[in-house]
Amino acid sequence: MDFDLTDEQRLLRDSVDRLLADTYTFEKRKGYSAEPEGWSRALWSRYAELGILGLPFAEEHGGFGGGGIETMLVMEAFGRALAVEPYLTSVVLSGTALRLAGNAALQSELLPQIAQGKLTVAFAHGERQARYDLSDVLTTAKRKGGGWVIDGAKSVVTHGDSAGKLIVSARIGGERDDAAGIALFLVDAQANGVARRAYRLRDGMGAAEISLSGVEVGRDALLSEAGAAYPIIERVAEAGIAATAAEAVGAMETMQKMTLEYLKTRQQFGKPIGENQALQHRATEMFVALEQGRSLAMLAAMMVDEPDAAERQRNIAMVKAGVGQAARFVSQNAVQLHGGIGMTEEYAVGHYFRRCMVIEHSFGDTGYHLSRLAEQVA
């Protein structure tokens, strides 16, 4: 057993932190958010230079062959800084799908482009009716000539508004919840029949509703066939849970830090509010939640590549439920202990609060995973 980072991992964390310290003040973040796509292409290039856009990819694809721990370190740093770039969707989610689907041609075409920052890919899987059910796919793909025609709609596709390509799940067989009938396709975001409606999520991130009507793709666009695709979709969601657990921990860290600072400086009744034992205890409870959350983020990082599927899924479900509860507690109390100022758009705490709220509603919320775990209680 070992919870220490290797020298390389420490170096990675420090260099990401250093870059973000320079580039991610709260004021600068507002600037990135105000850009048309809601994030900064210039900063994205700097991530590419740092090598983190290829972090989990094989060296032959321009990557570093990093694993769950490396992704955790980067995501934690992004959480602390509240970064708005499409790292989660492009590198973690789509990267995982491409890696696992094992379509060698698409891998060598796309992964280097992602690693170099030239291409972002969104994972367009969720549908309006599905809520969190991964197998609830109504979008269809039908054979035409040598290729496919895709029809349907994808909902709340994070960073789907700015992505160059989309990984789209579509049903080539079976009924609504039939996992075995789902396949994965690569679709150009500019293709005929793709319509995207861009908007922002509560945390300021870009997203899109995407409709696909008669979208024709070639034979080579089939990323993963029916039967093989669903386990990959599950792995993508698990990778998303692991990554956002780390991001939430980073966000909790910053909220905790800001709150402690505020408790020491804000004066009411002639003394710092932090001198009230009630608030000292609350801050302690926040600390407990944060550290419990951190343990789970570490668990996720070590579990995300676990080959035993049942073991992996059970642990990841616990991570999602536990981090969700921790993040809710920490973020709600961070707002509460700031009083009125915590409720405002111009103060950073509320933005971290909303990032945690969005994370909680991604890949199944606390209740969803608790109910899954409850069913498995032996």
Add this chain to the structure above:
Amino acid sequence: MDLRFSAEELAFREELRGFIRDNLPDDIREKLQLGHKIEKPDLVRWQRILNKKGWAAFNWPKEWGGPGWTPIQRMMFLEEIQTFPAPEVNPFNVTMLGPVLIQFGSDEQKQRFLPRAANLDDWWCQGFSEPGAGSDLAALKTAARREGDHYIVNGQKIWTSTAHMADWCFCLVRTNPQAAKKQEGISFLLIDMKTPGITVRPIISIDGEHHLNEVFFDDVKVPVDMRVYEENKGWDVAKFLLGNERTGIARIGKSKERINFSKQKAKEMRAHGKPLSQDPEFRRRIAALETELKSLEITQLRVLSAQKANERRQDPLTAVLKLKGTELLQATTELAMDVAGPLAMPDWADELEALSNEPELGPVWATEATRGYLFLRAASIYGGTNEIMKNIVSKGVLGL
């Protein structure tokens, strides 16, 4: 002990229900049922309908344009309004200013302001908090210097809800900076928001909306007869106002409405291949919330039955209503948001109109449920934070 309402009380509740059903304008009803936002003109329209019936100032005596109801009747009114759901009456006008003027105001002030407040001809806002005076409200600094028949007001208020749509503001100001105790130098003024020297600056809150403001006073002239009660006795008025939220403080009806709404929507949403409404974890959560809400309902009835109409004694149980009521309000709005699942994430309320060929956004109820959750994080902050309430209970009630 008997939990049943009397036949008259039950008949009264039927009358309330019938009136709301028959008189709430269809467009407003529809907006609320769909979970859409309500705007100022809707609020004004509905409050005037209620006022015509004599119900808008639901907690005022008959003499001043209220219905003269018993505490139980007031509670029923709020509950019916909230669960229907219909818009609530303006709290600044009705629950805050009205009782203050009735108790402390001059006859002139009562005659001039009460009918207009009930009819929402004037929209009032509350200028208490300042940057340095939140929980420690008595530390407020906004100064009112006497010059002949006027006060000259200088200073700043913050967190002033709806100041940007208000016609008038009731304010706490410092009239005696030399007073031995900081509570003793404060006065309660009524300030016309159109007076020169007032600047209102918006504060956007985490729900993306403009409710809050900063209000700056720069040599603002306020006639002395706009002072309520005696000079330097404003703290008594403020304490009365803050402690006066007895009826309805718990907003049990609103929490019930959020639970009902969640149950309805959960039938349309799903979890693990079935309707969310059948998910055991979801049902357990509802059951737990309903249990807590039931106990709070009974607590509220205990408070009300101990209270004779118009008797003003602080019941320590009102603290339970405030603490548990706000917690449940927050828990139930959280529930409504969670029902929406991933649809809780988008902020698309302002961009629902699609151009042709564009994918539709929505549903609106989901984005509004999140907005409600975000805004009501403030329910444990405004009107005095829950931590301060607990301090008051541990000292004043528990003797610690």
